[in-house]
Amino acid sequence: MSSGVVLVVLGGFLIGGAWSIWKADHDTKGRTGPQVGFAVLLLVAALLATVAGVLRLV
Template structure:
């Protein structure tokens, strides 16, 4: 298995984690600041992993 495929799969898992954190809001308070920050960090990491995986496959 090529390393690019591993990076694309890792990016998919990170996007899933970001989506899970984003959807886990509190009923009355909504999303908290740290929750939004952590979801954004995971999304950026997922985008970087996916982009680098695609570039390694090309």
């Protein structure tokens, strides 16, 4: 398995983690600041991993 495929799969897992954190909000308070920050951080890491994987495959 090439490193490009591994990076694309890793990006998919990170996108799933970002989505999971984004959906886990408190009933009355909504999303907290650190929760939003960590979800955005995971999303950026996922996008970087996915783009790097696609570029490795090309």
